[in-house]
Amino acid sequence: MLSYIGRRLALGLFTIWAVSVLSFVIIQLPPGDFATSYLAKLTESGNASAALEADRIRAHYGLDQPLFVQYFRWLGRVLHGDFGMSFDWNRPVSEVIGDRLALSMVVALAAILFTWAVALPIGIYSAVRKYTIGDYILTLLGFFGLAVPSFLLALVLMYFGFVVFGASVGGLYSAPFEHAPWSIAKIMDLLKHLIIPAVVLGISGTAQLIRIMRANLLDELGKPYVVTGRAKGLPEWRLIGKYPVRVALNPFASSIGFLFPQVVSGAIIVSVVLSLPTVGPLLLSALQAQDMFLAGAIVLLLGVMTVIGTLVSDLVLMWLDPRIRHGR
């Protein structure tokens, strides 16, 4: 069991390291170093000491050093919580990101909760009432849920929201709460606004999970212990809820492993479409302005969050399933 946790942790750390390398590559990719683009920006605004300033930046970030030295210096600064300067905003990256990262995670979690809440009953229903009209309709809906990319769904929903309610359905807060301090009313407002993003982002995961749940439960339903329970006269709903569903539940926990990256990933574009104040629109504008410290930091933080999420799901799974706990 300990060795299993150890292996997971090691792999997680290794993944985080790989993410950090990828983020650094993304920072380095645009032609010219960021001092050059900063210089261009300063010159544009008519700053006389621009060249001096650029030299100072070059020295500070060690841009004249070889790449791998730069990488380790960058990594060292990141580990101290210094993500560098956002040249577009002219403020430290951590300040620009602010609570957007937390909101991104809130949106992703809401989507996953929605996925679970919907997929569990529907999955059980489709398995127990196999090949009925209801099962067929739900399966077909599931296919559509899988096929429609979430940002297109957001686009279409936004249009219908506009036509039906005459107002934009985007954003995470109503106007009066935009800059208000946190309060119960603001949280309620946020929850109300979370519904659409959660549904949009959760729908494809829901469709997948329904299929997994249905297949797993179908495997279990034919087993002798179910027949035994039924023969002994257990009420049907209690029989199904207490035994086969529990066995079929395991993939639910492991599904976070693939749902989480998927939802975080989809949230980027959906946030742009629905103009949510998450890291999505920020990443897009940072990339468009080639504000690479900001973009790199966002990619890195999203990656790290995902790895942690996956790790947590692995641990939950281990706690749930004795076969994994004692298997190795």
Add this chain to the structure above:
Amino acid sequence: MVDDVREQILPTAHPPEGGVDLADADAVLPATDAGLAGPDAPPARPASPAGSGTTTPEEEWISVATQRQLIWARFRRHKLAMAGAVVVVLFYFVALGADFFAYADPSAADAGRSFIPPQRVHLLDGWRPSPHVNPIRGERDPTTFQLHYVTDTSQRIPVRLFARGYPYKFLGVIPTDIHFIGTGRTRAEESLFLFGTDQLGRDIFSRLMIATRTSLFIGLAGVALSLFLGVLLGGISGYYGGIVDTVIQRMIEILRSIPTIPLWMGLAAAMPRDWGPMRIYFVITLIVSFIGWTELGRVVRGRFLQIRGEDFVTAAELAGSRPRRIIFVHMMPLFASHIIATTTLALPLMIVAETSLSFLGLGLRPPAISWGVMLQQAQNIQAIALSPWMMLPVVPVVLAILAFNFFGDGLRDAADPYHVG
């Protein structure tokens, strides 16, 4: 969001065994079709139980059918997959003859006819079939100067098949000006506006045709590249095993556990602004396939591991065959059909990836025309509230993804005709 299509397939194919750690699930091999070696091996299920002498003609046919016939028979049973196959073929048909199906120059802008709503086509004149449209005239409101369009019902413009339109090269070689449909007239207001026009007055139907070509072929190119990567790395991983296998498998795991879209965005944004459309096209394909190969890699590795232990592989090894010969001559034919199925399932991923990137303005850029580029104009609520037909490219995107998924699903089920599903 994009990973979903890839994941969708796995669980139902081989339902995860209770709580087996997903990361290692592929190490647990489905034992169902082990032992069914070469294409010429007898089917595992004897056509008739030994002893009983009665066989129906149906069963007799199965016992002598070649693998290809079995695959086809199995595929045909899958109704949705057949429908998917038809739609896929139609899509590529449109893609090949994109200029032929477009009736207006897709890049011809005309500010005088921006945002024309989709036009109604009348198929009948009384009871006589005579497809025609009414001309559309733009009028400016004298006080607000806003442009709005009126349909002139007093006149008719017949819609002809194989009408003359703008010149192009059919399949890129044959110069012609014949299009599938059109009015054959040259004046702007006498043209067709089946799906309306966009802000710059470009015809949406014609642009959709060209966009279909771009988006589908970027998908094909991307899938070809990831096929190469997947087969190469998956093959090496499965054939040699050991430390190489571990390294490649960890690499795949890492790539799969990182959110892909930010990564794509980061890579795509690094392209210099002044690059030409061809170079951008190429780089986008590269980026898209860079992450798309992992699923293929896993499938190939799984099959390799499964087949490597077979007697005929050992026999070939003992006979002194080189690895390359064993892989390509003895092992490849066995799982080629699986690879084709997985490739088909990877295509919609590529299409979504390109559409997402272009939609965000990080992928293909105008003057290139793709589904994503067209949807970019539908990004803000004002645009789609006033002219909802700008959202039309959503339809082919969803249709293509569904069709490819059904098609690939059916192929995957059929790829292993001995497997009792």
